[in-house]
Amino acid sequence: ERADRNQPMYLDANTVNIDDAKQISIFEGNVRLIQGTLMITGDKIVVTETAAGDKHGTVTGKPAQFRQKREGVDEIIEGNGQRIEYDTQNEFLELFGEASMKRSNDEVHGDHITYDSKTEIFHVDSSRTPNSGQRGRVRAVIQPRNESIPAPTDPVSIRPSTSLGKP
Amino acid sequence: MIEKLRNWLPLLPLLLVLAGTYWLDQQVGPLLAQADSSKRHDPDFIVNNFRATALDEQGKPHHRINAHEMRHYPDDDSLHLEQPEIIALTPNRPTLHTTAQTGTTFHRDETILRGDVRIVRAASTAASERVFTTTYLRALPSEDYAETDRPVTMRDAHNLVSAIGMTLDNKTQTIKLLSHVRSEHVAAN
Numbered sequence: 001e002r003a004d005r006n007q008p009m010y011l012d013a014n015t016v017n018i019d020d021a022k023q024i025s026i027f028e029g030n031v032r033l034i035q036g037t038l039m040i041t042g043d044k045i046v047v048t049e050t051a052a053g054d055k056h057g058t059v060t061g062k063p064a065q066f067r068q069k070r071e072g073v074d075e076i077i078e079g080n081g082q083r084i085e086y087d088t089q090n091e092f093l094e095l096f097g098e099a100s101m102k103r104s105n106d107e108v109h110g111d112h113i114t115y116d117s118k119t120e121i122f123h124v125d126s127s128r129t130p131n132s133g134q135r136g137r138v139r140a141v142i143q144p145r146n147e148s149i150p151a152p153t154d155p156v157s158i159r160p161s162t163s164l165g166k167p
Numbered sequence: 168m169i170e171k172l173r174n175w176l177p178l179l180p181l182l183l184v185l186a187g188t189y190w191l192d193q194q195v196g197p198l199l200a201q202a203d204s205s206k207r208h209d210p211d212f213i214v215n216n217f218r219a220t221a222l223d224e225q226g227k228p229h230h231r232i233n234a235h236e237m238r239h240y241p242d243d244d245s246l247h248l249e250q251p252e253i254i255a256l257t258p259n260r261p262t263l264h265t266t267a268q269t270g271t272t273f274h275r276d277e278t279i280l281r282g283d284v285r286i287v288r289a290a291s292t293a294a295s296e297r298v299f300t301t302t303y304l305r306a307l308p309s310e311d312y313a314e315t316d317r318p319v320t321m322r323d324a325h326n327l328v329s330a331i332g333m334t335l336d337n338k339t340q341t342i343k344l345l346s347h348v349r350s351e352h353v354a355a356n
Binding site (some may be wrong): 014 | 260288292293294295297324325326328330340341342343344345346347348349350351352353
């Protein structure tokens with residue numbers, strides 16, 4: 001949701017190591033990052049912070065998971081990957097390594113997914129698989145919109161016609 | 168029977184003299200042993216507005232310890248400090264300023280601080296001022312190290328972090344929060 005941007009960000013973890021000189025904090029141990037409706041969980045988050053307070057988080061986990069409510073629609077976008085990059089400034093999410101993204105029941109899989117929650121557009125691509133050299137496959141499962149199927153009415157009763165030729 | 172008794176008679180005065188001298192010795196004894204204060208934990212000198220500067224090997228000031236009042240205890244060579252203040256002067260990094268209600272220094276270095284302990288790391292170009300608060304801190308000023316196992320909060324311009332247990336190493340400028348880390352980062356807009 002777009003309102004997430006100026007929400008405070010909560011981060012819980014078991015331990016944190018802070019490098020006070022370079023302003024890098026490494027949160028470890030079932031880490032959870034929550035900002036508004038956005039939630040990212042993983043084993044470890046490395047947060048770098050600029051003097052102005054903008055943060056860039058790199059979440060790693062088996063897998064790292066992300067969830068966010070869509071703008072104005074009561075739907076949730078979910079995704080996971082071995083590594084998730086998140087930037088508080090431009091609200092940009094990148095999933096790496098066996099990444100997958102689910103929106104209601106549409107699914108997308110690939111090696112690298114970038115998702116811009118402002119425009120809610122996500123871009124999937126697969127890195128060149130090292131051995132075969134040709135581009136890896138991107139798999140997408142797009143479910144047909146189920147509203148277009150008319151609601152099933154009760155079955156029409158059919159009687160054999162008693163006279164030939166007449167309707 | 169009386170015969171036997173009479174033989175023991177000369178011994179009687181001897182016993183009396185013996186008892187007398189023993190009694191005399193008891194009376195004199197305690198007077199000699201003075202009230203020895205080294206057994207009790209008593210200060211031998213007290214300093215008000217105590218200000219001390221510790222120097223490093225090269226003789227340059229390394230850290231300062233000030234206190235409203237300092238009492239020295241000879242029995243374990245410890246110092247008791249009222250309103251202690253430790254200022255780390257390690258070069259090319261923001262100063263670290265630790266205050267507390269009371270402190271006890273052992274072997275002229277390890278200092279146990281108690282009662283609303285505050286560590287203030289001055290602001291620098293890279294980061295805003297950062298303040299730690301806890302109730303107990305074990306500081307090793309000469310090694311620029313401090314640790315606590317109590318709940319601690321850390322606050323700066325954009326973050327408020329609470330945890331239980333912390334180690335702070337000013338040499339490598341690293342801070343470790345040991346468990347139950349909860350942090351709130353205010354979105355910088």
